[in-house]
Amino acid sequence: MAGDALRDTEATHFGFREVPLAEKQALVDTVFATVARRYDLMNDLMSAGLHRLWKDAMVNTLAAPKTGRPFRLVDVGGGTGDISFRVVEGAGAGVSSIVCDINPEMLKVGEERAFERGLSDRLTFQVCNAEELPFESNQFDGYTIAFAIRNVPRIDRALAEAYRVLKPGGRFLCLEFSNVDVPGLDKIYDFYSFHLIPRIGKMVVGEAEPYQYLVESIRRFPNRTVFADMIAEAGFSRVTAMPMTGGVVALHSGWKV
Template sequence: MLCACICSHSDGRQRGWRPGPALGGVNQVFESVAKKYDVMNDSMTLGIHRVWKDILVHKMNPCPGTLLLDVAGGTGDIAFRFINYIRSARERQLQRKLRQHQNLSWQEISESYQEEQFKPLGDSQVVVCDINKEMLKVGKQKAQYLGYSEGLSWVLGNAEELPFDDDKFDVYTIAFGIRNVTRMDLALQEAYRVLKPGGRFLCLEFSHVSNPIISRLYDLYSFQVIPVLGEVIAGDWKSYQYLVESIRRFPPQEELKAMIEDAGFFKVDYQNLNSGIVAIHSGFKL
């Protein structure tokens, strides 16, 4: 099962990694799929992409005050989950605080809840950075419709040359986007640059299936079903054919792990989901 998550940028050229289309070609792909992005994701994965993204945010386990950079995240899927997670964490903090002070008056309890409602994210913020204007447009529309505004900003930018200062963010995430950058080595170096010492890198991406039976079924589904769904739902066979091909060109788990280490990250590991259909890679800037 696949996901239309071909979120922004282009591809990389080391350790056997074969580049995909140039930046302009990838941008055209994203402009083509942006409006049907959510429908295609749900159709092609039977909604499982939502679970994968939930797992990514739970693995991140952000605490109130976290500053997150979500790259290639134009449609806001990770950003909205981050905000929900922080809101829940803040609510749990408040409840623990109130339980520890049983002698508080009703007025003091009420004031505490009013303060929480006024600033539900505390100092937490998420910056969504994407190179594609259409994907950002979709994300902003979703944020407005769903009521997300506080602690959320949108930036047009390239993963290979991020428009941010050094040592700025606590966490860097990229979900279904890194395989589409032109130079993956530069994107990883930029991720390292903008993270604070102690900051965490998290990458959710399609990967390589280890089970040969599942792999054969996966290939059949990918090449025979995905482009057809793209044509029927989005009227776009070509973009979804590119999606499948870009996944097959992507480095396997151990190779990507080595590339992340080459960029300077420590304690790099990965977690396979659904037999390796996708994997979450994690590393720290120490």
């Protein structure tokens, strides 16, 4: 099965380093606590602003209703709420979102922004672990996770939880970095990733190592075909993987039927 190599083992890859599985979450927490308040700025610098187009594509694909019809979204690994803000601000009054993240520093930033935008009644921020969500089954119409699932220690458990909390007819959407498949672009992408992104991180937040990890974690993530198989193994139907920007990222979709 495609996900077997990523299931419980004594160790997991953290970037290009091998660390005990039990330690990976603590390391990930440290990375994002370090960059919480400048995370969105760093996304702009790291992607030359392209992350905004990728996220817009995800939100458009979700197609939350613009009428007053109730629609509940759970945005896992949602951090400062970037995806949820886009969904709620572009949808009808019946749409609400719970932003889940394991890092309270990121959620605090999102909560402040929701208050400033007058959206506190439609956005909830909650500390959650993607591998064990604190919600009853069959609760949500949509589940989104953007640039976060590669940092989950046990990806198969997160996918199982996504399937569990969605209602029948609910949609799973995952935006994640993928494998570049355009000749020449892969070399440019590698140079930019490994040489420039850590330098940008050091310049903006004073540390290069968190961004060295972020780059390395992308290379450890399964390619989009393998990951699509894992989504299907979790029970989802009509699974697709749409590459964007030459395969730099992919938008994965699945339905609970």
